[in-house]
Amino acid sequence: MSDLTPHSASLGADIRALRKSRGLTLADLAETLGRSVGWISQVERDLSAPSITDLRQIAAALDVPVSILFGRAAAPVEEAGHVVRRTARRPIGSNAAGLVEELLSPDLTDDFEMVHSTFAPHSRIGEMVTRATQEVGYIVSGRLDLVIGENRFSLAAGDSFRIRGEPFEWINPYDEPAVAIWVIAPPVY
CATH class of the missing domain: 1.10.260.40 (lambda repressor-like DNA-binding domains)
Structure with a gap:
């Protein structure tokens, strides 16, 4: 395949x-x-x-x-449905506004999905987004600003956050990319 x-x-x-x-x-x-x-x-x-x-x-x-x-790279039979290799991640999202997203979950059949997100320097979603989801994220590297409802938070590597169906916006006003791992329930991609 x-x-x-x-x-x-x-x-x-x-x-x-x-x-x-x-x-x-x-x-x-x-x-x-x-x-x-x-x-x-x-x-x-x-x-x-x-x-x-x-x-x-x-x-x-x-x-x-x-x-x-679209399918992902072929995996050995014993790994299919269990392991997603770095080279076999499915790209998701539109790659708009400087955001590159990849699915870390083997598929979308769980009650949640896990996403690897990379936010380009000086990028911004540009609008508040509201999804009927619960989301938890962890900043792996870099810094990222999140507006959740009326509050703005500046997050750095090691910080985590939660969004429960609230309007949110992400902003990376910094000179380096930010990388985050998001868990979203139910899957939206």
Whole structure:
């Protein structure tokens, strides 16, 4: 399997997990896509391989970047579903505003996802974001400012934080990149 193979053993499970985390039924997603419930069910059970166009439409309906639906580098059978090697992380997010995100979790089938985030120097999301999630993060290196609700926090390596469905914004006004590990429940990517 190549790095960009759009179908993997967990593609259907990832689509199912994303659909459920958004409170959508099979019928809801089928209606949005103009497809049958049976087709969606087959995709979720890995019995039907969606085309690239299908994947784009599914990603749009689930409000995720299409890259999250692409497979990861091949892993030895004994590691699949358990270990994610540094070279096999799936890129997620839009890479907008100077943020590069990679999925550390093997897939999206858990009640949470773990994300490696790198914030470029002098970058900013530029708007408050509110998600129906609980998020905990740990600053691995660098410094990062977070606005959570009405409060602004300056965080450094070793600091951690929690966001519970509150509006937040990240800002890296510093000269070095900041690296953080985020745990997000339920998965949003």
